[in-house]
Amino acid sequence: MTETKVNGSEIKIKADETIDCYGLLCPMPIVETARKVKEMGAGQVLEVLSTDEGIKEDMPAWCEATGNEYLGLNEIEGEYHVFLRKTTN
Numbered sequence: 001m002t003e004t005k006v007n008g009s010e011i012k013i014k015a016d017e018t019i020d021c022y023g024l025l026c027p028m029p030i031v032e033t034a035r036k037v038k039e040m041g042a043g044q045v046l047e048v049l050s051t052d053e054g055i056k057e058d059m060p061a062w063c064e065a066t067g068n069e070y071l072g073l074n075e076i077e078g079e080y081h082v083f084l085r086k087t088t089n
Contacts, residue, residue: 013071013083015047022079026054030062033084036047037068040086048082053085055080 009063019036021029029050046058056073059082062071071083 011072012043013047014045015083018047018049021048021050021052021055023051025052026058029055030058033059033062034066037066037084037086042086042088045083046086048080048084050080050082051078052080055082059084 017036021032024032029048029052032084033046033048040046048055049082056075059073060070061083062068068087069085071085074081074082
Protein backbone atom coordinates (compact mmCIF):
# COMPACT_ATOMS: atom_id res chain seq x y z
CA MET A 1 0.00 0.00 0.00
CA THR A 2 1.38 3.39 -1.04
CA GLU A 3 0.92 6.61 0.94
CA THR A 4 1.72 10.01 -0.55
CA LYS A 5 0.85 13.70 -0.55
CA VAL A 6 -1.35 14.90 -3.40
CA ASN A 7 -1.49 18.24 -5.20
CA GLY A 8 1.30 19.54 -2.94
CA SER A 9 -0.97 19.48 0.08
CA GLU A 10 -0.79 17.53 3.30
CA ILE A 11 -3.63 15.23 2.26
CA LYS A 12 -2.34 11.67 2.39
CA ILE A 13 -3.79 8.95 0.19
CA LYS A 14 -3.28 5.24 0.70
CA ALA A 15 -3.51 3.28 -2.54
CA ASP A 16 -4.95 -0.22 -2.48
CA GLU A 17 -3.44 -0.98 -5.89
CA THR A 18 -0.69 0.54 -8.04
CA ILE A 19 -0.04 0.18 -11.75
CA ASP A 20 3.18 1.13 -13.51
CA CYS A 21 2.62 2.95 -16.81
CA TYR A 22 6.13 4.43 -17.10
CA GLY A 23 7.10 4.93 -20.72
CA LEU A 24 3.56 4.38 -22.03
CA LEU A 25 2.08 7.15 -24.14
CA CYS A 26 -1.54 8.18 -24.59
CA PRO A 27 -3.91 6.36 -24.62
CA MET A 28 -2.17 3.43 -22.91
CA PRO A 29 -2.13 4.79 -19.32
CA ILE A 30 -5.92 5.22 -19.56
CA VAL A 31 -6.35 1.78 -21.18
CA GLU A 32 -4.32 0.15 -18.39
CA THR A 33 -6.24 2.14 -15.76
CA ALA A 34 -9.60 0.99 -17.17
CA ARG A 35 -8.40 -2.62 -17.18
CA LYS A 36 -7.22 -2.46 -13.55
CA VAL A 37 -10.30 -0.60 -12.26
CA LYS A 38 -12.50 -3.43 -13.59
CA GLU A 39 -10.66 -5.83 -11.23
CA MET A 40 -11.05 -3.61 -8.17
CA GLY A 41 -13.84 -3.30 -5.64
CA ALA A 42 -15.93 -0.19 -5.04
CA GLY A 43 -14.18 2.27 -2.74
CA GLN A 44 -10.68 1.03 -3.51
CA VAL A 45 -7.99 3.54 -4.48
CA LEU A 46 -5.71 3.11 -7.49
CA GLU A 47 -2.36 4.84 -7.96
CA VAL A 48 -1.22 5.19 -11.57
CA LEU A 49 2.50 5.84 -12.13
CA SER A 50 3.19 7.56 -15.44
CA THR A 51 5.74 9.62 -17.34
CA ASP A 52 3.18 10.84 -19.90
CA GLU A 53 2.38 14.51 -19.24
CA GLY A 54 -0.98 14.05 -20.97
CA ILE A 55 -2.22 12.11 -17.95
CA LYS A 56 -2.69 15.42 -16.12
CA GLU A 57 -5.70 16.17 -18.32
CA ASP A 58 -6.64 12.67 -19.46
CA MET A 59 -7.20 11.09 -16.06
CA PRO A 60 -9.61 13.71 -14.64
CA ALA A 61 -11.57 13.57 -17.92
CA TRP A 62 -11.68 9.76 -17.85
CA CYS A 63 -12.84 9.75 -14.24
CA GLU A 64 -15.60 12.21 -15.03
CA ALA A 65 -16.71 10.19 -18.07
CA THR A 66 -16.74 6.88 -16.15
CA GLY A 67 -18.10 8.12 -12.82
CA ASN A 68 -14.97 7.29 -10.86
CA GLU A 69 -13.56 9.79 -8.35
CA TYR A 70 -10.39 11.64 -9.32
CA LEU A 71 -8.43 12.23 -6.10
CA GLY A 72 -5.45 14.17 -7.40
CA LEU A 73 -1.94 14.06 -8.75
CA ASN A 74 1.56 14.33 -7.36
CA GLU A 75 4.32 15.30 -9.83
CA ILE A 76 7.90 14.47 -8.90
CA GLU A 77 10.60 15.34 -11.45
CA GLY A 78 8.58 14.33 -14.52
CA GLU A 79 6.91 11.36 -12.87
CA TYR A 80 3.18 11.54 -12.27
CA HIS A 81 1.46 9.72 -9.42
CA VAL A 82 -2.28 9.91 -10.10
CA PHE A 83 -4.92 8.72 -7.65
CA LEU A 84 -8.52 7.72 -8.24
CA ARG A 85 -11.23 5.88 -6.31
CA LYS A 86 -13.48 3.31 -7.94
CA THR A 87 -17.03 4.39 -7.11
CA THR A 88 -19.13 1.39 -8.20
CA ASN A 89 -18.79 -2.32 -8.90
